[in-house]
Amino acid sequence: MKKKTAYILLGVFLTTSILGGCGSKNKATEAASESAQTEKEGAGEAEELTVTPTPEEEKDTEKKADSSEDAEASTQSNEAEEESAPVEEPREKIAVLLPNEEKWSRDADKFKSELEADGYEPVIEYAENDVSRQVSQIQDLTAEEVSAFVITPVDPYGLGSVLETVKEADIPVFSYDDLIMNTSAVKYYVTFGGRQVGQIIGKQIVDAQELDKVREAKESRTIEFFMGSLDDTQALFLYNGLMEVLQEYLDDGTLVCRSGKISFDDTGILRWSKTTAKSRAAEILEEFYPDGAAPDIICTGFDDAAGAAQEALLEAGVVPGTDIWPFITGNGCKEDAVKRIAMGTQAFSVFMDSRELAAQCEEMVNVYLHGEDDPEVNDYEQYDNGVKIIGTYLCDPQMIDRDNYEILIDNGYYTEKEVEPDPTETPTPEPVTPTEVALTPTEKPVTPTPEAVTPTETPEPTEAPEEISPTPTEKAKK
Known part of the structure; x- marks a missing residue:
């Protein structure tokens, strides 16, 4: 009986072992099959294994997360600034x-x-x-x-x-x-x-030369004109404004233009040429004002013409500062003109602040x-x-003369040095000594006539030179 019971227990043990072995084999096969299938297909995600990180690893992870968050925030901030900053457009x-x-x-x-x-x-x-x-x-x-x-x-x-x-x-x-x-x-x-400028020039001539008094006295003053460029509309407007003021004095003979050049076509200087203005002035002086004479008034529409007229006058022997020197007008207030105004050789100019x-x-x-x-x-x-x-x-233009030319220095248009008169530019009459007297070929030495000399008279040696002392004009002809 005991033997039979032992055989039964042995059979049960063997059966249980066989059944347990078969179950383990099935589970391993299924896991291997799933792993192979995943690698072959490349699909799905591998199951994460639960691993407990060390404290150091946890800190590294936290730092990386913080850094990532900071970078993302910085990027967002920069993007916001770029969106809010104004875009500079090209200037017109x-x-x-x-x-x-x-x-x-x-x-x-x-x-x-x-x-x-x-x-x-x-x-x-x-x-x-x-x-x-x-x-x-x-x-x-x-x-x-x-x-x-x-x-x-x-x-x-x-x-x-x-x-x-x-x-x-x-x-x-x-x-x-x-x-x-x-x-x-x-x-x-x-x-x-331009019309305003012409009117300013005309009115200053009338006032400075007292033309109304000249008219009342039934006297006259001579005048010559040198206007601006013939192809310039402003020069024409200036001429028109000037004649609005002066025409009545020309009509009644208070002003006399000996050359007869009065119209704009006759008086205009093409391209504002100083050379043309000077040659025309020289011709007028030679033909209509001989023997060192000069017009009472030289009316110009631009400062270079005023300078050209002055050069022609000097070459003709007319000396600044004398009664014969003309009343010369200008326009533009160029540096040289302001110097001439300061010296007194040009009466005035019209200032137009550019x-x-x-x-x-x-x-x-x-x-x-x-x-x-x-x-x-x-x-x-x-x-x-x-x-x-x-x-x-x-x-609005402004008249500038010797009394107020320093306005141009005060307002910064010129420096004092720029318009300071050059002493060499101011011609003055030089005293004439007997040794400087020169006679032209047409002149003969003045000698005492027999009637003028008596045996008891001895001519003073200085009297003859004094009697033939040349005028400034004669001196210039040497």
């Missing part, structure tokens, strides 16, 4: 075209500062008095699509065709100082009124481009460029 270009640098540098400097202050980019170019070069400049800047043109024309009649292209491009044109003719492209004009003119023009451009109203004008009647009347702003 304003083209300022001037005839030459020598005369127009003050205007250019003022335009540059004013335009930059209003947020524009100034493009300033000089044509060096070449109209074809100015035409090329306009063409190039039109292609660059500038926002506006400010132009002082080399030739007022030479820009009509090229400005038609500018008008088609819808770019406004502002005529500066001198009016551009024969085109509808010009929007506005800014200048010192800084004021440039500032006014820049304001007109700015208002036209971005203002709520139209630019201000104070003349819409007299400036017709042959196609239309141009709305104009006239700045």
Whole structure:
């Protein structure tokens, strides 16, 4: 019986062992199969094994997380700043075209500062008095699509065709100082009124020469005219303003022009040429004022003509500071003219502050481009460029003479050194000694006649030279 029971227990043990072995084998096969299938297909994610990190590893993980968060926050902040920062747009270009640098540098400097202050980019170019070069400049800047043109024309009649292209491009044109003719492209004009300047010159002549008193006394004064360039509209306006004042005195004979050159065509100096003005002055003096005479008044429309007249007078032997020296007018207040005014050889000139003119023009451009109203004008009647009347702003000129020329130093237009008279420029009569007396071929020595000399008379040796002492004019003819 015991033996039988032992066999039963042994059988149960063997059966249990076999069944337990089979279960373990099935689980391992399934795990291997799943792993192989995952590698083959490349699909799914491997199950993470639960590993307990060390304290050091936990700190590293925390640092990496913090660093990542900081970088993300910095990136977001930079993006926010970039979105909020204003984007600087290209500045509008304003083209300022001037005839030459020598005369127009003050205007250019003022335009540059004013335009930059209003947020524009100034493009300033000089044509060096070449109209074809100015035409090329306009063409190039039109292609660059500038926002506006400010132009002082080399030739007022030479820009009509090229400005038609500018008008088609819808770019406004502002005529500066001198009016551009024969085109509808010009929007506005800014200048010192030529007519006003002419009236100032005329009134100063009337007052300084007391022409009303001369008329009442039935006397007269001689006058000669040297006006501005024949192709310049402002020169014509100046002439018209001058004659509005002086014509009545010419009509009644209070003023007499011996040369007869009174009309603008007869008195205008093409291209403001000082050489032409000097040669014309010399011819008039020689033909109509012989023997060292001179006109009472020399009326010029620009300072270079006044300087040219002075040179011709000096060469003719007329001495400054004497009663014969003429009353010479000018216009423009150039450095040399202010020196002559300070010395007393030129009576006066008319000052036109180019800084004021440039500032006014820049304001007109700015208002036209971005203002709520139209630019201000104070003349819409007299400036017709042959196609239309141009709305104009006239700045005020000022008369400058020996009493107030220092205004130009006080306001910074000139330094004292720039207009300080040069002592060598002031000719003064030199005393004549007997040894300096020279006789022309037509003159004969003056000797005492028999009737004039008696045996008891001995001529003083100094009397003969005193009797033939030359006048300043005779001295100049040596």
